[in-house]
Amino acid sequence: xxxxxxxxxxxxxSQMQYMSSFIMMVISQFFTPFALLxxxxxxxxxxxxxxxxxxxxxxxxxSIIGMCFSIATCFARGFDVFANMIRTGSFDRxxxxxxxxxxxxxxxxxxxxxVGHFIHSILLLVIAIMQAPIDWSITKGIVLFNMxxxxxxxxxxxxxxxxxxxxxxxEALEVANIFTHGIKEHASYPLDIFPKWITVFFTFIxxxxxxxxxxxxxxxxxxxxxxxxxxxxxxAGGLFILPCLMFWQFGIKKYTSTGS
Amino acid sequence: MISLxxxxxxxxxxxxxxxxxxxxxxxxxxxxxxxxxxxxISFDIKRxxxxxxxxxxxxxxxxxxxxxxxxxxxxxGNCSVxxxxxxxxxxxxxxxxxxxxxxxxxxxxDIPVIDSFSLLKDIYRVDELSYKExxxxxxxxxxxxxxxxxxxxxxxLGQRMRCEIAASMLHNPQILFLDEPTIGLDAVSQxxxxxxxxxxxxxxxxTVLLTTHDMGDVEALAERVMLIGKGQILYDxxxxxxxxxxxxxxxxxxxxxxxMHLKQPEHTALVSNENGRAILSVDTSKTAxxxxxxxxxxxxxxxxxxxxxxxIEEIIAEIYEEYEI
Amino acid sequence: MKxxxxxxxxxxxxxxxxxxxxxxxxxxxxxWGIMLVYIFRAFYGNSSVSDGMSFQELVTFVWxxxxxxxxxxLYDWDYELLEMITTGGICYELIRPVNLYSVWYVKLLSKxxxxxxxxxxxxxxxGFLMPEPYTMSLPYDAVALLLFVVTLLLxxxxxxxxxxxxxxxxxxxxSPVGSISIFATIGEFxxxxxxxxxxxxxxxxxxxxxxxxxxxxxxxxRVYSGNIRAGDAVVGIAIQTVWIVGLVILGNxxxxxxxxxxxxxxx
Numbered sequence: 002x003x004x005x006x007x008x009x010x011x012x013x014x015s016q017m018q019y020m021s022s023f024i025m026m027v028i029s030q031f032f033t034p035f036a037l038l039x040x041x042x043x044x045x046x047x048x049x050x051x052x053x054x055x056x057x058x059x060x061x062x063x064s065i066i067g068m069c070f071s072i073a074t075c076f077a078r079g080f081d082v083f084a085n086m087i088r089t090g091s092f093d094r095x096x097x098x099x100x101x102x103x104x105x106x107x108x109x110x111x112x113x114x115x116v117g118h119f120i121h122s123i124l125l126l127v128i129a130i131m132q133a134p135i136d137w138s139i140t141k142g143i144v145l146f147n148m149x150x151x152x153x154x155x156x157x158x159x160x161x162x163x164x165x166x167x168x169x170x171x172e173a174l175e176v177a178n179i180f181t182h183g184i185k186e187h188a189s190y191p192l193d194i195f196p197k198w199i200t201v202f203f204t205f206i207x208x209x210x211x212x213x214x215x216x217x218x219x220x221x222x223x224x225x226x227x228x229x230x231x232x233x234x235x236x237a238g239g240l241f242i243l244p245c246l247m248f249w250q251f252g253i254k255k256y257t258s259t260g261s
Numbered sequence: 262m263i264s265l266x267x268x269x270x271x272x273x274x275x276x277x278x279x280x281x282x283x284x285x286x287x288x289x290x291x292x293x294x295x296x297x298x299x300x301x302i303s304f305d306i307k308r309x310x311x312x313x314x315x316x317x318x319x320x321x322x323x324x325x326x327x328x329x330x331x332x333x334x335x336x337x338g339n340c341s342v343x344x345x346x347x348x349x350x351x352x353x354x355x356x357x358x359x360x361x362x363x364x365x366x367x368x369x370x371d372i373p374v375i376d377s378f379s380l381l382k383d384i385y386r387v388d389e390l391s392y393k394e395x396x397x398x399x400x401x402x403x404x405x406x407x408x409x410x411x412x413x414x415x416x417x418l419g420q421r422m423r424c425e426i427a428a429s430m431l432h433n434p435q436i437l438f439l440d441e442p443t444i445g446l447d448a449v450s451q452x453x454x455x456x457x458x459x460x461x462x463x464x465x466x467x468t469v470l471l472t473t474h475d476m477g478d479v480e481a482l483a484e485r486v487m488l489i490g491k492g493q494i495l496y497d498x499x500x501x502x503x504x505x506x507x508x509x510x511x512x513x514x515x516x517x518x519x520x521m522h523l524k525q526p527e528h529t530a531l532v533s534n535e536n537g538r539a540i541l542s543v544d545t546s547k548t549a550x551x552x553x554x555x556x557x558x559x560x561x562x563x564x565x566x567x568x569x570x571x572x573i574e575e576i577i578a579e580i581y582e583e584y585e586i
Numbered sequence: 587m588k589x590x591x592x593x594x595x596x597x598x599x600x601x602x603x604x605x606x607x608x609x610x611x612x613x614x615x616x617x618w619g620i621m622l623v624y625i626f627r628a629f630y631g632n633s634s635v636s637d638g639m640s641f642q643e644l645v646t647f648v649w650x651x652x653x654x655x656x657x658x659x660l661y662d663w664d665y666e667l668l669e670m671i672t673t674g675g676i677c678y679e680l681i682r683p684v685n686l687y688s689v690w691y692v693k694l695l696s697k698x699x700x701x702x703x704x705x706x707x708x709x710x711x712x713g714f715l716m717p718e719p720y721t722m723s724l725p726y727d728a729v730a731l732l733l734f735v736v737t738l739l740l741x742x743x744x745x746x747x748x749x750x751x752x753x754x755x756x757x758x759x760x761s762p763v764g765s766i767s768i769f770a771t772i773g774e775f776x777x778x779x780x781x782x783x784x785x786x787x788x789x790x791x792x793x794x795x796x797x798x799x800x801x802x803x804x805x806x807x808r809v810y811s812g813n814i815r816a817g818d819a820v821v822g823i824a825i826q827t828v829w830i831v832g833l834v835i836l837g838n839x840x841x842x843x844x845x846x847x848x849x850x851x852x853x
Contacts, residue, residue, distance in 0.1 A: 099386075
């Protein structure tokens with residue numbers, strides 16, 4: 002942890018060397034998501050609601066996903082660009098150092114411009130919370146917090162999977178990007194509008210449903226039964242990162258036995 | 262210290278032939294061939310040695326180094342570095358070695374060198390006291406004091422390379438792997454870097470394995486040379502004996518009174534002879550240059566005479582050709 | 587001209603090597619296609635008609651969009667070119683006896699063609715195999731199909747011209763890639779890629795008509811299903827052509843200026 006803080010400190014120091022372009026990127030990151038938001042807004046203006054959900058309820062979900070995406074993309078940046086590290090051989094450098102590969106890769110890269118997207122999401126979250134008809138309680142607050150933490154973990158896990166794939170092929174980088182960005186754009190809608198197999202996919206395989214749809218239902222008072230389940234469900238989703246870490250280790254084994 | 266025995270390494274690579282049809286075919290079905298990067302490599306390196314590891318591109322140099330660093334697992338064979346099998350105890354193993362990749366920096370580009378150093382200190386868990394001592398010693402040896410607070414991007418390549426080597430020495434490694442440490446450097450920096458390598462080898466008793474294409478590096482630093490080609494060790498021994506073994510030709514240039522007739526001594530070939538200036542090549546496996554000089558000076562009035570051995574690069578190129586590598 | 591054609595062929599073959607990328611792209615495109623049609627199904631609710639676009643037309647729109655994504659999406663960073671721009675390596679390209687603009691135009695084009703040809707057939711086929719009402723429909727009529735093919739090819743030429751301008755503007759302003767991306771996002775929005783243009787309010791639809799972007803995606807995708815009638819499509823083709831010619835000329839001029847500038851500044 003101490004080492005990670007040092008990494009972060011040094012990366013901040015590097016970033017400060019390019020202050021003006023950094024600010025430009027943050028501003029751009031803040032405004033870019035408005036295009037999609039406008040799209041959703043116009044659809045609601047045309048159609049009124051989606052599957053019984055109002056616009057602000059969808060915005061709530063959208064902002065949470067946006068927040069998780071921006072945090073994960075900021076911190077797990079190293080995995081996002083990992084294919085390049087393999088291509089240029091910088092991964093060998095990481096292997097000749099006596100520290101965990103995950104730590105070194107996380108520490109080596111930060112995508113700080115995502116702050117812009119993060120601020121955008123917070124703003125939207127606040128608006129959605131104020132506009133959506135929700136009776137807030139402490140439990141719901143905690144559930145919301147859990148959603149953000151676990152959602153970030155799941156996005157990071159997807160980046161980790163993408164990085165692991167680079168041990169086999171370095172071509173798939175863009176595809177994985179389509180995937181993570183696609184989730185950011187399409188996973189904001191309640192899962193029950195999708196056919197069964199998509200619901201299953203997003204609940205048990207890449208468990209975004211456990212951090213948006215299921216707890217969202219709870220926050221919107223559409224569920225019955227103990228709130229405890231909904232407190233815990235996001236964590237179950239967050240656990241998704243564990244098999245991904247194991248897969249990562251397996252990938253390293255493969256890399257060291259075949260080379261690149 | 263380092264011991265490799267019967268290391269083999271195979272790769273699988275996709276083959277691909279030319280043309281639209283082949284490209285389409287390979288989209289659906291790919292054919293692979295296995296390539297033997299290393300075929301039964303064995304060697305030992307003792308503590309304190311500087312070993313030059315040379316060979317043409319693709320001969321297996323970097324594969325060997327990767328195996329020694331624990332980054333690559335060989336297909337078969339045994340290896341022990343400092344008593345450990347590198348790829349089995351990678352984390353433990355790498356804290357005792359230092360690695361410099363000449364073409365890839367380990368320093369953070371935009372911030373002062375000293376910051377990168379202190380990050381490395383944490384990565385290698387070097388305690389404060391020995392870090393301070395090391396830093397002081399290294400910056401003295403490498404003359405780094407004035408560079409430490411400068412961002413890496415503003416350093417010249419030669420200055421950066423000194424910092425790179427110092428950076429890889431911060432944790433007191435017992436073995437240093439240097440991959441092309443003088444690539445792209447100007448003559449002055451090259452000599453400086455070689456001096457530093459020699460000094461840390463002497464003063465800190467560090468074993469150095471040096472892979473390079475620059476024969477000047479090898480000549481200046483390495484007592485021992487290993488030549489690898491097509492995945493096999495072709496020569497392992499002292500640099501000077503390699504030179505004398507393969508360097509069987511000397512060139513003698515003489516200037517003589519052009520009115521006299523040049524009688525060509527035995528085992529020589531006349532390269533050129535114009536206006537009293539002749540160049541003769543001598544087959545040193547048959548006769549010594551000195552006896553040729555003797556014969557020449559007894560029959561001619563010689564104004565000036567000089568003997569050259571061929572440049573080492575030429576010799577190496579000839580060896581590569583001889584082994585068809 | 588011949589050298590650009592052979593460059594097109596070489597780059598095309600080279601791009602064919604990216605097998606994993608192609609298959610992965612196919613799967614993701616199909617997957618997002620399914621999600622989109624279900625999202626719109628939920629928006630339409632029980633009705634199947636909305637002003638401007640029936641659900642049937644929309645489904646077809648989505649499948650075409652996913653299938654021909656690499657022909658029509660703007661947000662395609664060519665990392666090779668970007669790296670050349672940011673490192674100044676583009677100056678080395680100047681020593682070759684070719685028109686730099688044309689070379690990069692051809693490279694970007696071949697990348698899109700290679701990926702498009704690999705992806706479109708399977709995605710469209712799967713679109714046809716989807717259960718009702720998510721099935722892709724046949725073209726409105728033979729004329730619509732013909733017009734679709736023409737407008738699609740023209741939009742491919744147009745989108746490459748637009749992305750060339752984006753790359754050149756990065757070169758001119760030396761701004762980070764991240765900050766330019768906002769223009770790509772806005773461009774995609776006005777192209778009808780975020781939501782189809784008929785779903786936008788009237789005033790925004792009018793804005794779209796005056797920008798080049800809708801001629802890169804919206805036009806061909808809606809011509810196919812007859813949402814845009816043949817007469818309008820022919821007008822659209824004329825406008826597409828004007829945009830292509832205009833933007834290519836503009837791009838060439840900018841490129842000339844840029845390269846002269848970079849030679850003066852020493853890269």
